[in-house]
Amino acid sequence: MTHYLEITEIRNRARQGRTEPFMCTAADGKAYFVKGKSATFLGCIREWMGAKLATAFGLPVPPFTIAVTSSELLKLYGSEAVLGLGTDPAFASQHIPTSHELKYEVLSQIDKQLRRDVLMFDAWVRNEDRSLTQKGGNPNLLWSENSLHVIDHNLIFDKDFTTDIFLDTHVFQAEITEILQDFLLREHYQTRMQDALNVWSSAWDTLPEEWCEQNEESGLFDPEATFQQLRDDAQGAIWTRLMQ
Structure with a gap:
């Protein structure tokens, strides 16, 4: 079974951009913008493949990974996270401070x-x-x-x-x-x-x-x-x- 980075806290939801990712804290102690259900699986595939290609091309892409959020944490945050993030694996891009x-x-x-x-x-x-x-x-x-x-x-x-x-x-x-x-x-x-x-x-x-x-x-x-x-x-x- 593949182990993905675990989200430990959902802070808030960004209001910029089409997908409005969630700002979260992960088990590694770092902050990430996480795109899940509302971004669609197709958007997540493109994010992953695009970030991989961009990095290989030599572009300065923030560290990224795949993360998961427990149903308990989603319910704790509320319906917005249940509907927008979901429990399936999600694309997570590390937050760049002061950006x-x-x-x-x-x-x-x-x-x-x-x-x-x-x-x-x-x-x-x-x-x-x-x-x-x-x-x-x-x-x-x-x-x-x-x-x-x-x-x-x-x-x-x-x-x-x-x-x-x-x-x-x-x-x-x-x-x-x-x-x-x-x-x-x-x-x-x-x-x-x-x-x-x-x-x-x-x-x-x-x-x-x-x-x-x-x-x-x-x-x-x-x-x-x-x-x-x-x-x-x-x-x-x-x-x-x-x-x-």
Whole structure:
């Protein structure tokens, strides 16, 4: 039987973001944002696979794991936790102290290489959910003590991904022109995609059985087709998409 990190306290529920995760304390004494039932099994699968790929790609992702909450603790907190968190395994992302959502005004303080990295990773995994302009947005990036932290991958592998929208709204859209014009940079990112893809099998194999069973019943996520799409892009197809 697989043993997951146990949640020992449910503190409160975040009111930002679509999934409104729960801030919890775990048995290791650390604080986590936990996404369970309300995030859906599909969202949790995407979170896990996205965090694994992003880490392998070299992005600064907060420590993450899979956690479980007892029915007794859920009832103690109330119906909101029973309905929103549930007793099935959940995706848990470690809380970064003193962090806050990235603001447009600090974009220039972020290293250019990191801005490019985030942009290219999101293009690769088809993630439109990292938008920010002078008018506002939802970057799903945290800023803490002059460091960037990449979070929220629950909407990656988007079947309705639109390149034009992505390049118009992505927080680091300004970096795309130099990347597309630089052959060596494009080769560099293809290599990083290929290397990151090496973790796919092990990441998939560590998914909770509960998520996999629900996915098999629904057929909502096709791991083979998604892997092939990522591999095609890593072999160069991504440039055709981005240059259209």
